[in-house]
Amino acid sequence: MSSKLDQLTGWLKERKITEVECLISDLTGIARGKISPTNKFLDEKGMRLPESVLLQTVTGDYVEDDIYYELLDPADIDMFCRPDPDAVFLVPWAIEPTAQVIHDTYDKMGNPIEISPRNILKRVLKMYADKGWQPIVAPEMEFYLTKRCEDPDLPFQPPIGRSGRQETGRQSFSIDAANEFDPLFEDMYDWCEAQGLDLDTLIHEEGTAQMEINFRHGEALHLADQILVFKRTMREAALKHNVAATFMAKPMTGEPGSAMHLHQSVVDLETGRNIFSNSDGTMSQLFLHHVGGLQKYIPELLPLFAPNVNSFRRFLPDTSAPVNVEWGEENRTVGLRVPDSDPQNRRVENRLPGADANPYLAIAASLLCGYIGMVEELPPSQPVKGRGYERRNLRLPLTLEAALERMETCRPLEKYLSPKFITGYIAVKRAEQENYHRVISSWEREFLMLSV
Template identity: 55%
Template sequence: MVVRESFNFSDLEQWLNERRVTEIECLVPDLTGVARGKILPREKFTEDRGMRLPEAIVAIGVTGEFPEEGPYYDVITPTDRDMHLRPDPATVRIVPWAVDPTAQVIHDCFDRHGQLVPYAPRSVLRRVCDLYAAEGWDPVVAPELEFYLIERSTDSNQPLRPPRGRSGRAETSRQVYSIDAVNEFDPLFEDIYAYCEQMELNVDTLIHEVGAGQMEINFLHNHPMQLADEVFFFKRTIREAALRHEMYATFMAKPMANEPGSAMHVHQSIVDRHTRRNIFSNDDGSPSKAFFWYIGGLQRYIPAAMALFAPYVNSYRRLARSTAAPINIQWGTDNRTVGIRSPVATPAARRIENRVIGADANPYVALAATLACGYLGLKHRIEPTPECKGDAYLGAYALPRSLGEALAALKAEGELHDVLGKDFITVYTEIKEIEHEEFMKVISPWEREHLLLHV
């Protein structure tokens, strides 16, 4: 395994030479987590060590639309200037499915004065990690990412269905943690693990989740930027692998009406940079004040950050009592009904799991947002509510119920703007407003079924 923390351009050139790479996919994650960029010949990449793209490329919504006017253009100029992209050598990975030897490298976005573009997702996460570093802290995260395998379909008007496995049959019942149900897709998962090994992605365990065709992959804990990069790469990888096996992989929060939604649960802790000790535990092994303040921060700010954790209209279909997803921000030890869970662990491994985040969230934005909530809790010493020791689903809803409500809450929470960056919040909320308006133009089958002749 390559030690990537200190990977520099000399190491990058050697890495490319050893693998006889002839092409480079120069990637930039946009607000949705889509890979934008260019494909360059190796010689061109080595010569320039970067490229340019219009600055709005990372500020596109899932529909590909831009605002026509408004605060968006207080941040992004109407003249559509260039960004200057610089490759991060530590992110270089092989493209396992390419015919010719091809590498992929994630780039950071800068303006012509050498300043990070503040609304680029990677810039936002870097900004939050820098705030932690200024306090002498190193945040550590470990995502658990759920997704569905579904039958290929080109008709968006038709409901999605689970794919057929080796037996030729599709799942029709819940197969949570079933080994045999995972083995139905052995050829696919053999390719996925092979791709992940070639790409040096630190994936851990694979399980079958509750839904029909629903799987979960766990990542080993590490620095937030490295894990966000790995989730970004993994989503590309599994979509490509699924296509090669005549199926789709989707990270929609709620792809099928009668099946549970998909989450990205994020385990998080903080290590003191000097002592390398977990600040969530006291010397005697008991939970520290920092542990409770971090929980308090999550409880205080998650409702306002929901548009970052649940970024689409579909995201809010997952957050309901009957979908195995949280509906509030209660916290508890080893309690999967709450939004904020503390798994049973040794003092050194004490951590907090944010269970609110959807699988459809941009990994850079989601990690930045959850760390921002915890950071504010630590800085303001926010005490949490009493621990929930029962069924949190019996409590009241405490999260926004729609994208519109979530956007209003995010716009009103100035402290999150200060941590994540005002320019980012402006661009993000303007793009999400456009997406919401596009959705509201669509009349659903439910409306035609129940309203057409009855109201």
């Protein structure tokens, strides 16, 4: 580790970095931390943050006191955050030469903090490594560009492009519609290249001013880091061009939701062979068990894929999102699609995570479901041929309340995930849900004010 820290020191000095953004991800996926002068960062080689940061809600609130003190020290002590030399990125939009460094979190005894999202993913990856396996993932991130708006009571509107007009209608895969925002995407690509992000293609998705960025396949932890950085980058590029970028799962009424599709496969660490295929190119039993695990446990871990009240609006009927964990080959109407590919690239695409999910937790949960399927030899259902939207045998919980209750009562998960993490995550989501229920919506004012 000391040699890697030396490499980090050399990297910062070579680029004349004057400030370092020291980051961790909270449960929501918000980057929290401190901004440090480079000299101080190099002297301290880490930072300390209150461990309570990890139990902060998206609204800035905290969980109830009884759960708070059950999970955390009553003295609100610090956790120790150490930089990961393999998770260092430039901040190209900063005025001064600045870097962002993702940190891991530990207690004073050097033990990983159990409720840290990055540590959860590392825990799942170790399960694979202990079996001699390595997961390979390729995320696809959907998002919307919108006009900037200061009033949260007003609906989002599509931004005005280079033509001076707002986009109308569905423009799936339209090159010209994507090029309406070409200056914005040129900055985004330049900044992502400067940061070493493994971007592949840009696609105009089905929704009005809805876009998708695909990442090249790679190692799971590195890709989760990249998604965290990419979201920051995309928002900054949008702001520079006086529009907004949102990764909400369902930001606009009548428009499709935004997903974080996860392609995943597993290779043997010794041979590099894809264990999802037999030597004759057919589907292996491990692949079928992996699918079986996804089918059984995604409904139990759904809050990690759909973490917000808004997430479940994406699962409403006629929203272009699958609401089941059926599987099928080359079938986008099911939750688990198996793309047509050669045997070495055989993979399953989990189409259920929302773009609003924490990338560390969504990737960890998706890989964990498949892992449990392989070690417990869980059989999948029969693959679906044809339209799968209406399939009801393997449907998901359709509200956050129901999903949290299901996750809370799934005892087998405690064998694989820390009970402290499960308790803390559910408590944070329930605190956010309570905050949501305190807000009176425009729908209530419109339809109930003079009618009831």
